[in-house]
Amino acid sequence: MKTERCTKGAFAMTLKTIIRITAVIIFLYAAVVFVDYGRAVNGSYPIFCINNNGHYQGLGYSYDMYPHPITGEVEYSFYLFGCQVESNFTN
Numbered sequence: 001m002k003t004e005r006c007t008k009g010a011f012a013m014t015l016k017t018i019i020r021i022t023a024v025i026i027f028l029y030a031a032v033v034f035v036d037y038g039r040a041v042n043g044s045y046p047i048f049c050i051n052n053n054g055h056y057q058g059l060g061y062s063y064d065m066y067p068h069p070i071t072g073e074v075e076y077s078f079y080l081f082g083c084q085v086e087s088n089f090t091n
Contacts, residue, residue, distance in 0.1 A: 033061050033080075040065060043074040 036046035036056075040063050049056035049063065056063040064077040068090065077087035 029059070033058070036061070036063070037078060040074075040076045040078060045074075 032048045036048055036058060039046055045051075045065060046056045046058065046063055049058040054064060054066050056065060060081050062079045064079075065074055067073065068075050075089045077089055078085045
């Protein structure tokens with residue numbers, strides 16, 4: 001019986017496949033975050049998040065969204081990996 005060894009070409013092909021899959025996953029994650037961010041900035045509620053009484057939780061990002069008590073416009077605060085990135089809350 002023959003035993004096959006992993007050649008440099010097969011390793012490079014596997015590495016390229018892993019890099020491509022990782023790049024696609026990162027691209028899809030960024031697209032989901034930007035879609036939800038764009039909706040929050042425009043006053044709509046996020047699509048890819050779970051709502052918990054005004055706190056919308058996604059994978060690694062979240063929003064706090066509440067209507068302004070006087071104007072009724074949606075105010076939001078955007079968090080990425082637990083750090084506040086942007087907020088348009090008024091006092």
